[in-house]
């Protein structure tokens with residue numbers, strides 16, 4: 001399977017001004033973010049680079065994007081930026097507001113859904129992805145990773161978050177799976193109801209424009225050079241490994 005434009009999708013969460021304030025491996029300092037971005041741009045210009053462009057994702061809709069990242073983004077970088085929003089968190093303390101979302105969208109930043117309440121949309125036990133049970137109630141659920149959502153609960157997360165965001169910003173064509181977890185039933189439901197054009201994961205390979213979109217989760221327990229090494233070793237074959245992982 002060959003593709004011409006291979007895109008590197010990088011996922012960030014909260015950004016902190018000081019390294020000492022970083023609480024979680026999914027968060028990083030502004031210096032770490034800037035250094036990694038500089039290296040990614042530098043690598044992209046080299047002839048041996050395995051990707052031709054990149055996107056930067058900020059998952060969950062934290063306020064730190066507004067305060068620390070956005071003021072320094074060039075127009076070119078804004079066009080490469082996606083915010084994955086948990087719609088029930090919009091306007092909460094430490095999260096961005098509806099007004100912020102509208103402003104970002106007007107400036108060329110892409111707005112994607114990251115569900116209404118950030119549940120694990122599927123459950124994986126002992127390397128086995130459990131199928132989504134039929135039925136259930138069309139309502140919001142507040143859970144983390146251990147409760148298996150039923151079909152109607154999955155549909156609520158997909159549809160209501162999209163509706164919320166489209167009342168503020170441009171059409172929303174991408175859903176980012178909370179915790180990166182999904183199963184084939186959810187993919188089928190999305191297809192059946194035509195909710196989203198892209199379903200984004202945390203599967204680690206390069207993006208050739210498919211409807212299941214791979215993204216690389218950046219963690220600050222690795223240094224910038226270790227992260228870069230990982231990025232530069234991504235190959236198309238990694239995708240095959242992932243697709244067979246849960247079988």
Ligand SMILES: [Zn+2]
Pocket residue numbers: 059060114118178179
């Ligand atoms: Zn998330």
